[in-house]
Amino acid sequence: MAKNIEFITIFSIFLTIIQNYEVNITCNNFKLIDKKPLIGIGYMAEVNIYFNHENGVDFNCLNLDSNRYILNFIPIMFMSLDNSFIFKLSKLEEKVLISFQFIKINSFEFNSYFFTNLRDTFNIYLIQFYYSKFKVITQNGNDCFLNKSDNFNFFGRLDTLGFGFTTKYYIKTCPLIFAKTQINSIEIYGLSDNFLLRNKLGFLRLNKTINSSIQEIVIKAYEIDLDETILDRFVFQDVQSLELKGKIKKISVNQIKNLVTVALKVESLKEFFFLNRQIFKNTLDTNLKFIDIYNYNYQFPDEDFCIFKEFHRLYWLEIKITNIVYKCSCTILLIFKITKNNTRNNDLFSSICKRNKIDECKLDVRLSQCNLDSNTTISESTSSDLIFNSQLLNLLTIFMTPISCLITVITNLMNLKILYNINKDKICNSIKLMILNSFLNLIYSLIYSVHLINKCIYVNGIFCSAILREKPVQLFDIVFVEFLLNVLKIWSNASLICLSWLRLSCLSKDKNWIKKFTKFQNTKIFKFLIAFSLGISVFVSLDKLFVVRVNEQFFIMDENDYEEFPNKNTFMLTAFRDIGDHSVSGVHYFGKKSVIFYVLFVANFILNDFILYSLLLFIDLYILYLFNQNIKRKNKLAMKLKTNGKQSTKNTESKVNSTVVLNLIIVFFLKFGHFGVSFYIFMNKLRNNNDYQNVCFNFSRVCSNYLEFSEQFFILSMAYSIIIFFNLNTTFKESYNCIFAKKSIK
Known part of the structure; x- marks a missing residue:
C-alpha cells in the first residue's frame, strides 16, 4: 500500500512538472506536431515554423526557457542560408539546447554568419536538411578559398x-x-549513380x-562507388568510424589514415565483400582494425567460402558479426581465422561450432580450390533493387500515361460522335x-491524364512533379484519382457487362425470359x-477517402521510411510493421479499427477485379458458344434445303468467329493484365509480415x-471499346461508315 502511495505521489509530481512546462505557442505560423515528456525539464517538442524568408522568424513565439525543441524550418519558397536571414529573440539567461531541421534550402552561402548568429543564442545539438540542395556558393564565383578570420566556421560544433x-x-x-x-557524426543519405537517379557528391x-574534426561518417547509397572524391582525406582526416548502408559497390578508405572501424549495414554483404576484397588488402598502413557486420539475414554459407578468401590473410583486421548465425560453416572459420594452430577465443565460434569442424573444413585445401577471376560476377536482389525495379515500371507508366490517355480520349470522343449520329428511331438499350x-x-481518361502531377521517380531523379507535396495536389489524388476513378471503373465495367448481356439475349433461343426482363426493367424494384x-x-470506394491521407511528413532521413504523397498505406491489422527500424509514423488505423478498412479493401477487390471481370469473361465465352450453335443450325438447315448458301455460311462463320475470338483474346489480355497485378497486391496486403515479405507494408x-x-x-481496354462496338454492333458500324467512310446508312 505504501509503495502505491509513493508511486501516486511521484506520478502527481511528474504531471505537475509537465503542466508547469506546457508548450505555449503564440504565433499562427508555429505549429506543434509532436511532444514527448522529459522528466524535470518539460517536453521535447517538435514544432513546424512556416515563414517567409524576407520576414524571418520570431522565436519569441515559444517558451524556450521551459522545454527542449526540434524546430522544423519550412519556408514558403526556396531560400539560401545567407546573411539576409532575420530572427528575433529576447535575451535568455542561458543557451537553450535546440535541434534544427530545414527544407527548401537552395544553397549554402559559404561566407555567411547564418549559424554563427544562431549559436550566439542556442546550443545547437543537431542540424538536418531535407528537400534541399547541398550547393556551396562563394562570393568569388567558383573560387574555393577562405577569406574570413581564422576562427570562422560555418557549422560550428555539432553532435550530428x-x-x-x-x-x-x-x-x-x-x-x-x-x-x-x-562534428561528432555526419550522415549522408541518398547518394546514387544510375540512369534513374544520378546524385553524386564530390569535393x-x-x-x-582544412582543420575539420569529424569523428564518424554514416553513408546510405545505392549502386555507387565511394571513391576519394567523396571520402576526401582533408575533409574526413579525423574520421575514426565509417558506417555504410544500402547497396554500395567499391569503396576507397586508404586515404583516411585515422579510420579504425568500418560498420557494414549493407544490403548485399557478399557482393560488397567480393567487390572490395582487394581494397582491404591495402589497409595495412592505416589504423583500420575492425569490420563490424550488421546483416540479420545472411548466414555465411559454405557456398560463399571463396568470396571471403582474401580476408583469411588480413591478420590486422578483426571481423565482428553482430547478427545471429544459426549454423556453423567453413566460412565462419575462415572469417575468424580459426585453424588448428590458431584456435582464437571467439564467442560466436564457441557457441555454434564444434572443434572437429576445423578438421572437416580443411581450410588450406578449400582455399587452394578457390578460383574467382575478374570475369566472376556476384549479385543478389535487395530491397533497394525492389524499389528501383518498381521505379522502372513507374517510368514506363509516366511515359505511357499521356499516350494511352490521349488515345482513349480520341477513341471515346469518336464513339460519342458516331453514337449521336445514329437516328433516334434506331437508338435502343x-x-x-x-x-x-x-x-x-x-x-476517366481525362482525370487520369492530370494524375501526372502526383508522379515522382525518386525525388532528385529524372522526373518528379514540382507540386507533388502541395496539399491541394494530394487532395486531388485522394478525391478524384483514388475515390472517383474507382467508382467510374466499376460503372464502366458494369456497362460492358450489360452490353454483353444484351448481345447474349439476342442469340438466345428462349425469348420468353427476354420479354420478362424487358417488362421487369420498368418496375420500381429494378430501379431500386x-x-x-x-x-x-x-460504398466499397469510401475507404479511399479515409485510408489515403495527406502526407505532411517531410523530415525523413532514410528512403526506406519514405511514405508517398499522399500516403496510401495507413492501416494494418497489427500495431507494428515488425520490420526493424522502419518508421510507422504514417499508420493511422491498426488493430480492430483496421478491420473495417480490410473488409472494404477485400470487397472492392472482389467486386471490381473478380466478380465483374469473371462475369464479363463468362458472358462473352457463352456468347461465342451460342453463336457457334446458331451457325451449326443454319448449316443443317441449308443442307436439308440443299441450297447453295452452305459455303457462304461457312465463310461467314469463319469470319465472325475470327472477329469474336480476336476481340475476346485482346480484351482478355488487357483485363487479365490489370486483374493479375491487382490480385498480387491483394494477396500481398493480406500476408503476415513475420517473414518480412509483405512488400506493401515495408x-x-x-x-x-x-x-x-x-x-x-485498363485504360487501353477503354480505348479498344471502339473496335468492340464496330465489330459487334451493326448500327454502330453503319454510323461509323457514314461519318468516316462516306457511306450512307441503309
Missing part, C-alpha cells in the same frame, strides 16, 4: 549533421564549408588541411449503354436495384507503382 535522401548533391562542392568544424581538391460507357471512359448497385460502388510505394502500371491495361 545530417543530409536526408531527398538532398541534391554536387560533384564539385567546396570542402571549406567544413573548415574548423567539430574539390585543395591539397591542404445497347446504344444507350455504349453512350454511357464511352462517356465514363472519357471522364440499379440505385442499390450504384450505392454499393460508392515499401508501400512499390505496391503503388505496380498498381499504377496495371492501370495502363
Whole structure:
C-alpha cells in the first residue's frame, strides 16, 4: 500500500512538472506536431515554423526557457542560408539546447554568419536538411578559398549533421564549408549513380588541411562507388568510424589514415565483400582494425567460402558479426581465422561450432580450390533493387500515361460522335449503354491524364512533379484519382457487362425470359436495384477517402521510411510493421479499427477485379458458344434445303468467329493484365509480415507503382471499346461508315 502511495505521489509530481512546462505557442505560423515528456525539464517538442524568408522568424513565439525543441524550418519558397536571414529573440539567461531541421534550402552561402548568429543564442545539438540542395556558393564565383578570420566556421560544433535522401548533391562542392568544424557524426543519405537517379557528391581538391574534426561518417547509397572524391582525406582526416548502408559497390578508405572501424549495414554483404576484397588488402598502413557486420539475414554459407578468401590473410583486421548465425560453416572459420594452430577465443565460434569442424573444413585445401577471376560476377536482389525495379515500371507508366490517355480520349470522343449520329428511331438499350460507357471512359481518361502531377521517380531523379507535396495536389489524388476513378471503373465495367448481356439475349433461343426482363426493367424494384448497385460502388470506394491521407511528413532521413504523397498505406491489422527500424509514423488505423478498412479493401477487390471481370469473361465465352450453335443450325438447315448458301455460311462463320475470338483474346489480355497485378497486391496486403515479405507494408510505394502500371491495361481496354462496338454492333458500324467512310446508312 505504501509503495502505491509513493508511486501516486511521484506520478502527481511528474504531471505537475509537465503542466508547469506546457508548450505555449503564440504565433499562427508555429505549429506543434509532436511532444514527448522529459522528466524535470518539460517536453521535447517538435514544432513546424512556416515563414517567409524576407520576414524571418520570431522565436519569441515559444517558451524556450521551459522545454527542449526540434524546430522544423519550412519556408514558403526556396531560400539560401545567407546573411539576409532575420530572427528575433529576447535575451535568455542561458543557451537553450535546440535541434534544427530545414527544407527548401537552395544553397549554402559559404561566407555567411547564418549559424554563427544562431549559436550566439542556442546550443545547437543537431542540424538536418531535407528537400534541399547541398550547393556551396562563394562570393568569388567558383573560387574555393577562405577569406574570413581564422576562427570562422560555418557549422560550428555539432553532435550530428545530417543530409536526408531527398538532398541534391554536387560533384564539385567546396570542402571549406567544413573548415574548423567539430562534428561528432555526419550522415549522408541518398547518394546514387544510375540512369534513374544520378546524385553524386564530390569535393574539390585543395591539397591542404582544412582543420575539420569529424569523428564518424554514416553513408546510405545505392549502386555507387565511394571513391576519394567523396571520402576526401582533408575533409574526413579525423574520421575514426565509417558506417555504410544500402547497396554500395567499391569503396576507397586508404586515404583516411585515422579510420579504425568500418560498420557494414549493407544490403548485399557478399557482393560488397567480393567487390572490395582487394581494397582491404591495402589497409595495412592505416589504423583500420575492425569490420563490424550488421546483416540479420545472411548466414555465411559454405557456398560463399571463396568470396571471403582474401580476408583469411588480413591478420590486422578483426571481423565482428553482430547478427545471429544459426549454423556453423567453413566460412565462419575462415572469417575468424580459426585453424588448428590458431584456435582464437571467439564467442560466436564457441557457441555454434564444434572443434572437429576445423578438421572437416580443411581450410588450406578449400582455399587452394578457390578460383574467382575478374570475369566472376556476384549479385543478389535487395530491397533497394525492389524499389528501383518498381521505379522502372513507374517510368514506363509516366511515359505511357499521356499516350494511352490521349488515345482513349480520341477513341471515346469518336464513339460519342458516331453514337449521336445514329437516328433516334434506331437508338435502343445497347446504344444507350455504349453512350454511357464511352462517356465514363472519357471522364476517366481525362482525370487520369492530370494524375501526372502526383508522379515522382525518386525525388532528385529524372522526373518528379514540382507540386507533388502541395496539399491541394494530394487532395486531388485522394478525391478524384483514388475515390472517383474507382467508382467510374466499376460503372464502366458494369456497362460492358450489360452490353454483353444484351448481345447474349439476342442469340438466345428462349425469348420468353427476354420479354420478362424487358417488362421487369420498368418496375420500381429494378430501379431500386440499379440505385442499390450504384450505392454499393460508392460504398466499397469510401475507404479511399479515409485510408489515403495527406502526407505532411517531410523530415525523413532514410528512403526506406519514405511514405508517398499522399500516403496510401495507413492501416494494418497489427500495431507494428515488425520490420526493424522502419518508421510507422504514417499508420493511422491498426488493430480492430483496421478491420473495417480490410473488409472494404477485400470487397472492392472482389467486386471490381473478380466478380465483374469473371462475369464479363463468362458472358462473352457463352456468347461465342451460342453463336457457334446458331451457325451449326443454319448449316443443317441449308443442307436439308440443299441450297447453295452452305459455303457462304461457312465463310461467314469463319469470319465472325475470327472477329469474336480476336476481340475476346485482346480484351482478355488487357483485363487479365490489370486483374493479375491487382490480385498480387491483394494477396500481398493480406500476408503476415513475420517473414518480412509483405512488400506493401515495408515499401508501400512499390505496391503503388505496380498498381499504377496495371492501370495502363485498363485504360487501353477503354480505348479498344471502339473496335468492340464496330465489330459487334451493326448500327454502330453503319454510323461509323457514314461519318468516316462516306457511306450512307441503309
